[in-house]
Amino acid sequence: MPATTERAASDRPIAVFDSGVGGLTVLHELLVSLPSEDYLYLGDTARFPYGDKSQAQLREFSLEISDHLLAAGAKLIVVACGSATAAALPLLEEQLAGTGVDVLGVIAPAAQLAVEATESGRIGVLATPATVDSGAYARAIAASDPHVVLESVPCPDLAPLIQSGVPLDEPAVEIVRRYTTALRAAEVDTAILGCTHFPLFAPILRRMLGRGVHLVTSGEGVVRSVERALAARGLLNERDGEGDYRFHCTGDVDAFRELGTRFLQMPLGEIERVRLEPLRAAA
Amino acid sequence: MPATTERAASDRPIAVFDSGVGGLTVLHELLVSLPSEDYLYLGDTARFPYGDKSQAQLREFSLEISDHLLAAGAKLIVVACGSATAAALPLLEEQLAGTGVDVLGVIAPAAQLAVEATESGRIGVLATPATVDSGAYARAIAASDPHVVLESVPCPDLAPLIQSGVPLDEPAVEIVRRYTTALRAAEVDTAILGCTHFPLFAPILRRMLGRGVHLVTSGEGVVRSVERALAARGLLNERDGEGDYRFHCTGDVDAFRELGTRFLQMPLGEIERVRLEPLRAAA
8 A cells, every 4th residue: 555645755754553552662762862753653452452362363453553554644664562563573564565664663673782781691571472472582582692592471461550550559569570580580681671561660670670680672772773764765854843743542542641641741632543444355 | 866776787777758759769779779678768748849948948857857767767868859968968967977877968979970971071950949059069060070061950840740740731841841941952961850859750851851861860879879888887788588668758648659659660558647856956
């Protein structure tokens, strides 16, 4: 599908999507580094969480969303969700080949940062079961350095806990402790927060992992990739001043606004509830 | 006043105080780096904010609180408030000399980190009017490096905005923008968050200052000082496992719990509302 639009190519928005509010941690890093760009964020909150979905389901969801974002004029798409990146990035790359719109995931950039950061050669990743099962982090780390040891910890309850927005009580703390204990036992010196929701729990994760463990988030890594991809196509927005941002979600608008405002620390402005078109039979 | 207690000296708590929840950003860093220690946190929420109080008032408040914390068995006191550090640290040091209890403030450690971090030699500080008026940051920076240029921005509304806990709306964003615009105009490459509340607004501050500005928080700096001070007196708690923490506040307990739980990302457990004793005439 060609991204037809009357706006100058570089004026079109960068699109960012996730199952919920986790991708806002990626959007935040983009806003810090590329403030002149326009952004369109989509949270597929009606189908949250992605972490317990099958690879086939995640590929279908991702294709539906990428169709929606292309139709909305995206000049680049960031898959700001570990589970969707793990399941669907190669397929999305294939589908978007030739459209002039690059699609970037969060796994390879974070794996690279972690390999750069580790001194002991022991890296941990906290991620959803879908992401761990896909083996995507193991492949990305091995591609960067085959001698690094990776300890993967599936964290089924963590993204739902964060997305719920409820204050941390003792049972919640015990859930986080279970996951971090597994990483501490593996004596890693670097931990990838392999789900974009997890940086929203950075304070408790830092306390539980201790100062000897360097945390790597998806957002830090992907910003460099976005900037290089846009520069390569001459699509960086060169204007002065701040760009615009808007939000789409598939679930309840008020819940998204409440949580998003608190996590992102900015008023979200216009939030549109959208219905994603099911894929055409050929997809 | 001798800190008499039957506990072994190293088992006594580290005490941390602030006007409100800002000092929790310092407590957080201490919990990351020195997790085996016990902590007692006092928030003087009934008299919040400190940023608009006179130097004389802040000295009186600080002495009352340090009496309270010594009576509670503190082995070291952290003044986790920029305004109180600026006004009262020398006086507290004098009062506690000979008790075996060190008192540490947040200004000198942050100033040192900022001088280490800057490359351009242009540093900014966002702080309360009380802190800016005291000149404490200017003296601390000049003591580290007399050739660094310091741009000080008094931010009267920022700590109250954070302590209110309300989500950021457009007028609030404009308040933050006003303060950060002054720093951007001064072309600093390093900004000290000179009030311990301000790191709780790190996301919006990072976006407004941009990626070219390195943020320095009080918490990062003071941890090293605490560790060295305790080690020098043989007071580090050497046990395995996590220490205990408890909270005192002078204002409403429920408001403190709600905000503190959210910012610190942990259940606060026991919070005791305390009444501070007025100073004896001699003080």
